Amino acid sequence: xxxxxxxxxxxxxxxxxxxxxxxxxxxxxxxxxxxxxxxxxxxxxxxxxxxxxxxxxxxxxxxxxxxxxxxxxxxxxxxxxxxxxxxxxxxxxxxxxxxxxxxxxxxxxxxxxxxxxxxxxxxxxxxxxxxxxxxxxxxxxxxxxxxxxxxxxxxxxxxxxxxxxxxxxxxxxxxxxxxxxxxxxxxxxxxxxxxxxxxxxxxxxxxxxxxxxxxxxxxxxxxxxxxxxxxxxxxxxxxxxxxxxxxxxxxxxxxxxxxxxxxxxxxxxxxxxxxxxxxxxxxxxxxxxxxxxxxxxxxxxxxxxxxxxxxxxxxxxxxxxxxx
Amino acid sequence: xxxxxxxxxxxxxxxxxxxxxxxxxxxxxxxxxxxxxxxxxxxxxxxxxxxxxxxxxxxxxxxxxxxxxxxxxxxxxxxxxxxxxxxxxxxxxxxxxxxxxxxxxxxxxxxxxxxxxxxxxxxxxxxxxxxxxxxxxxxxxxxxxxxxxxxxxxxxxxxxxxxxxxxxxxxxxxxxxxxxxxxxxxxxxxxxxxxxxxxxxxxxxxxxxxxxxxxxxxxxxxxxxxxxxxxxxxxxxxxxxxxxxxxxxxxxxxxxxxxxxxxxxxxxxxxxxxxxxxxxxxxxxxxxxxxxxxxxxxxxxxxxxxxxxxxxxxxxxxxxxxxx
Numbered sequence: 001x002x003x004x005x006x007x008x009x010x011x012x013x014x015x016x017x018x019x020x021x022x023x024x025x026x027x028x029x030x031x032x033x034x035x036x037x038x039x040x041x042x043x044x045x046x047x048x049x050x051x052x053x054x055x056x057x058x059x060x061x062x063x064x065x066x067x068x069x070x071x072x073x074x075x076x077x078x079x080x081x082x083x084x085x086x087x088x089x090x091x092x093x094x095x096x097x098x099x100x101x102x103x104x105x106x107x108x109x110x111x112x113x114x115x116x117x118x119x120x121x122x123x124x125x126x127x128x129x130x131x132x133x134x135x136x137x138x139x140x141x142x143x144x145x146x147x148x149x150x151x152x153x154x155x156x157x158x159x160x161x162x163x164x165x166x167x168x169x170x171x172x173x174x175x176x177x178x179x180x181x182x183x184x185x186x187x188x189x190x191x192x193x194x195x196x197x198x199x200x201x202x203x204x205x206x207x208x209x210x211x212x213x214x215x216x217x218x219x220x221x222x223x224x225x226x227x228x229x230x231x232x233x234x235x236x237x238x239x240x241x242x243x244x245x246x247x248x249x250x251x252x253x254x255x256x257x258x259x260x261x262x263x264x265x266x267x268x269x270x271x272x273x274x275x276x277x278x279x280x281x282x283x284x285x286x287x288x289x290x291x292x293x294x295x296x297x298x299x300x301x302x303x304x305x306x307x308x309x310x311x312x313x314x315x316x317x318x319x320x321x322x323x324x
Numbered sequence: 325x326x327x328x329x330x331x332x333x334x335x336x337x338x339x340x341x342x343x344x345x346x347x348x349x350x351x352x353x354x355x356x357x358x359x360x361x362x363x364x365x366x367x368x369x370x371x372x373x374x375x376x377x378x379x380x381x382x383x384x385x386x387x388x389x390x391x392x393x394x395x396x397x398x399x400x401x402x403x404x405x406x407x408x409x410x411x412x413x414x415x416x417x418x419x420x421x422x423x424x425x426x427x428x429x430x431x432x433x434x435x436x437x438x439x440x441x442x443x444x445x446x447x448x449x450x451x452x453x454x455x456x457x458x459x460x461x462x463x464x465x466x467x468x469x470x471x472x473x474x475x476x477x478x479x480x481x482x483x484x485x486x487x488x489x490x491x492x493x494x495x496x497x498x499x500x501x502x503x504x505x506x507x508x509x510x511x512x513x514x515x516x517x518x519x520x521x522x523x524x525x526x527x528x529x530x531x532x533x534x535x536x537x538x539x540x541x542x543x544x545x546x547x548x549x550x551x552x553x554x555x556x557x558x559x560x561x562x563x564x565x566x567x568x569x570x571x572x573x574x575x576x577x578x579x580x581x582x583x584x585x586x587x588x589x590x591x592x593x594x595x596x597x598x599x600x601x602x603x604x605x606x607x608x609x610x611x612x613x614x615x616x617x618x619x620x621x622x623x624x625x626x627x628x629x630x631x632x633x634x635x636x637x638x639x640x641x642x643x644x645x646x647x648x
Contacts, residue, residue, distance in 0.1 A: 196596040227550045227592065264546070271520075302545070
């Protein structure tokens, strides 16, 4: 697809969208999507050009039965050439499973909100930082090649605590990088970020983290998800998490929008002439299948209603109806 | 409301949201909203701090029966102190009515897409430019003080024609300013713009139009509405059109998102510490009333589901449920 306008000088040529719908998305829904559908989802996402997929989380099945089949999904994902399959792990035990299953990457969440960290894990952010240090040591001693990425959650604010100090986010990023984490990302877990906040926080953290800070995880809870992505992109960030159909909302705010939707994010980049390798019509077709599997759930995203603009349609496609 | 973070140096202190739901929004719906409800909408929008409202359009009632009561709405709007009431006018006849009714501002659309202009008005863009020149002359000879703003529609692309050349947009802006238009705005009528496009087109036109270019009109058809607003804001644009509940979609793409939603846009600015004078809880309350009046229509916008973040809640408000 060629952009309507050439990308301005200074824009990156490529950006990466990591699909987290199978983890962040599905964990937010009460229902359990059958493994068979998840396997079809992973295959179709791969066929649509997705090369980074978070397939699940190594947490006790009694806590998140929706993700109980993570090991099976990971085993399948590893059969797809060039696919970087990641899993979320909350602790050393989960990290050991991720390394045993040879996940390419494990995502370790660390909440910058003291209140959120205590409520979720009954640990302070510094306790979680100490766990991360132990996980890094376990990885070193095991000789595992699983990449360790720390996601700083509630980095832009917290529903329990309210404001989260940027200086605290910076302190925690420094701590986990000192502990040996390979990568770090900033996550707007509850949809409190705005584009100015995004630019000021990345401006604060990037000089310390450099290219080890390489992921923006934004929710569209209040409609600013893609504006926040654009703001981060302007700061040089080129890897973003997204969920197909924008699932991943907060279970306590039924119907509230979730993660930025994969298909809308892929369209943003395609329109700007930034290559992601994703086939948008194929993503929209997969969205329809996922919507049928999740019948009754509130889905999100916008592009699916109107379709691609005429300027981005693959050759031979019939454009949408005229608004003239 | 105080922002979570102070607005970075260089951000404007104030921005203006012009409510166009009563015109761009309602004209896209088949139903006719009773005048009584429109009057309540205008009063409540005014009470919520809105000071620029496009109340309707002076077009033949047989073409847009939804807007047949524009003169009555305008007369009421003029009784509200400090409210700038605008109307859209498609031709000299409509302009004469707007001046007779002493509208503070009349919006004249000029489509930069040749195909769109012919399909909508059976006139070329240059023919429309000549009409605008005649309207300016009529305003001068009548001594009317109605401000003339030209909205360059399909400035970022067209569902019929596809790409619209930036050079053509620049040529038309120059022509209408030479003809004596007081102001000009750029409109993404069909939702083809992306943030890079927005910045490159405003960068092209601003040196020619200066502060006479003072409105961005964005649709959220494909999810990029607020990202486009942010991109324009970075170019120094501080006046934006919006529709409460994001109505204003294309009648040929049922359910497709419409204009950027007023409440989400007001939240974007409030979170960034940019004053708009709008009371967001009051806007959300009005949205509920409008939703009941428009029962059965597809509405849009995102903030209404989750509510304001704890960091922006008025003192004494109970925050939303926790996502922890």
